[in-house]
Amino acid sequence: MRRFGSFWRLLGSELGLTFRRPRNLVMLAVLASVPVILGVALRLVTDDMDASGRGGGMGGLVASVAGNSLMLAFASLSFLVVLLMPVAVSVVAGDAIAGEAGGGTLRYLLAAPAGRTRLLTVKYLNAVVFSFAIAAVVALSALVTGLALFPVGPVTLLSGTTVSVADGLLRVLISVGYVGAGMAALAAVALALSTFTEVPIGAIAGTVVLVIVAQVLRAVPQLEAINPYLLPTWLTRFDGALRDPVDLGAMRDGLLAFGAYILLFGSVAWARFTGKDITS
Secondary structure, eight states: OHHHHHHHHHHHHHHHHHHHOHHHHHHHHHHHHHHHHHHHHHHHHHHHHHHHTOGGGOOHHHHHHHHOTTHHHHHHHHHHTTTHHHHHHHHHHHHHHHHHHHHTOHHHHHHSTTOHHHHHHHHHHHHHHHHHHHHHHHHHHHHHHHHHHSOOOOEEOTTSOEEOHHHHHHHHHHHHHHHHHHHHHHHHHHHHHHTTOSOHHHHHHHHHHHHHHHHHHHTOGGGGGGGGGSHHHHHTGGGGGGSSSOOHHHHHHHHHHHHHHHHHHHHHHHHHHHTOOOOO
């Protein structure tokens, strides 16, 4: 029981440090500001189209958001999940071990009866909580902005059917959970890289570069066969929540892919960290 209690105290301390660090708060603020900027821009475009009499030919994104405020949440998640959210997760997870090693505090942490496996688990769970936090912050900011700028009503899904506002909010919640799981998978990649270096920026940059390279590979038609193995392929599959019925098959496959990434890179991180010689 004492070991169990110390685990949660260690996790609570780690979460407190993460959510009090100015760098992380700035990243959360930047992510929260993007839906506001996107919503204001779409509002201005909508007003301009209405004033010029061209509103009937509005583009798909503008028409969807202008028609219902809840759609801004889906649009914001789609826009941010490609790069900005991965960058934020990479900063926290990539700094988890490398930051302690580079700062010279890792040796003191391991001198306490925490254990390497438990410490690594705490570091990863901290990154997972942050992953879901950024998805929730983006969605909440988008919902508040959407309610302030656009009408509220039944939501027209990608499949053409219309659902109630309550059903739409539930689908936003499903999307937040899915995106959070995707960011948790990316956190496992960043944590694994963090165990190989004592320079945090190296693990952070390495994770971001991997995401960008994967995006480039996805854009090459000749390499379509490898798309199912690339993490970014599955990050936007939360759009299954915008179909009626919910496309559980695609979202299930995405969650399985996330689980595979977590298992693979979590094992790499554990194998590396538990046998690593701490010299800092």
